[in-house]
Amino acid sequence: MGALEGKVAIVTGAGQGVGRCHAELLATEGASVVVNDFADTAAGVAQAITAAGGTAIAHRSDIADWAATGGLVNAAIDAFGDVDIVVNNAGFVRDAMSFSMTEEQFDTVVGVHLKGHVTTAHWAAQHWRAAAKALSDGELPKQRRIINTSSESGLFGGPAQMNYGSAKAGIVGLTRILAKELGKYGVTVNCIAPRARTKMNENIAMFAPHEGDGFDPYDPAHVSPMVAWLASDAAHDVNGKTFIVTGDEIHVMSEPQVAGTIMAGDERWTVEAISARREELFAQDGPAISPWGGPAMR
Ligand SMILES: NC(=O)c1ccc[n+]([C@@H]2O[C@H](COP(=O)([O-])OP(=O)(O)OC[C@H]3O[C@@H](n4cnc5c(N)ncnc54)[C@H](O)[C@@H]3O)[C@@H](O)[C@H]2O)c1
Structure with a gap:
């Protein structure tokens, strides 16, 4: 039996890259998955999961759109009866130095990353709060999860990324806030900063295609087991934490002091x-x- 049997997961930006790997592994572990993307790639990923014996539907929507993201959460509930796991992953970069960045570059990148995490949290939290309030006395809430996606650019500061890096730093702060707010409804909220070869960074020299048959440290599929573990009941006591995840490495970040x-x-x-x-x-x-x-x- 998989670690996520019977659970319902939404993965944003799962049409390719790291998000696609998350969606596929969560389905392999038994979750019913809603594959979100604003590109038309979501349908193909949902079909591939279904062809491999898993359960998935596609939902094409823009995660930075407040109302459309309400539709995403509702689509999960309509299709599978509930939503237990939200993996916030969607995003893109528009790099520029501070003196060159346009307002549009700033707003769209902060919109897809920071607002694109807040939208799902808002709609899922509404549903989870209502579910918890409907419980009888003494009945425990179901275990729910939010897994956010930051970046080392947000943790350590990435030049030419004042839009992306500040949104990613904001996501670490958002993780701590939601972890404190939603614990009483059975929700834990954690965050990963992945490092992997994807379309987002394939032009950067360190992510050049892997040569040979050995372990490929930048295969995006290496990031997903940590996400699946955080999503599972085994991680019930892990809350508000941020991890750097890449290749065979998992690092937990210290808390601010x-x-x-x-x-x-x-x-x-x-x-x-x-x-x-x-x-x-x-x-x-x-x-x-x-x-x-x-x-x-x-
Ligand atoms: N690849 C890395 O090394 C790395 C490092 C740090 C952080 N990250 C983060 O990991 C996440 C996944 O990135 P990736 O490397 O797989 O990139 P990617 O470009 O391969 O995939 C991102 C996906 O998000 C989708 N998307 C973009 N905007 C969207 C929107 N508004 N609504 C819905 N879907 C949208 C894209 O269509 C795409 O399918 C991102 O949040 C990224 O910032 C990646």
Whole structure:
């Protein structure tokens, strides 16, 4: 029996690349899959999954379109009765340096990545909240999942990608927010930053076609087992985390921490006083801070 038997998954941007690999593996693990893409490739992927013995339908829509994404979530519920797993993967790049980028390049890339994660989360969360509220006393909510897609450009900063990288950094923040909001409805929310050879990056030298029969570190199919695992019940206690996933490597990112603190002692800081104590600020010790409503952390 597969790890996702009986579950219903939506994979956005699954017409090719990493998303196609996710859709195929989730189906192999037993999920019924809605293959989303705004390109007409979605139908072929759904047909290939069905031909291989899996269960899938295609839904062609633009993930940056708020209302159309409501239709995507409804299509999953209409076809398969529910939606348990949302894999937010769709996207494209329009790289340019900050001084050259157009408004259109900025808006469309932030739209497909950051807004394209928010749209699915909004509609799926509405459905999951209603389902949880309909439970009888003592009945536990079903296990649900959102798996988001960031990028090392967002984690470490990619030049010529102030649109893409800032959207991808926003997706890491969004992951933490949704993880805190939706836990009570049985939903965990995690994030991956993949690295693989796809149409998005095939012109970059490091992603040149693999030679020989050995392990191809940039085969996009290597990214999908981590997504399937995060989607499974086995990962029920993993929430709000970001992972870099590539080839045979899985890395978990550390969580943000306060690295140093200086306190003026019931006085407003002055520029001179900050200068005088900069060594102390960057010395990586000092008292911990309590974020809004949270426990003290360093
Ligand atoms: N390939 C990598 O090394 C890499 C690295 C970091 C992050 N990523 C991320 O992984 C995800 C998948 O990228 P990929 O490399 O497979 O790229 P890809 O170009 O092969 O696939 C992206 C898919 O998303 C679809 N898509 C684009 N905009 C859409 C929209 N508005 N609505 C619905 N579908 C849409 C495209 O049609 C395409 O099928 C992206 O979010 C990308 O930013 C990839």
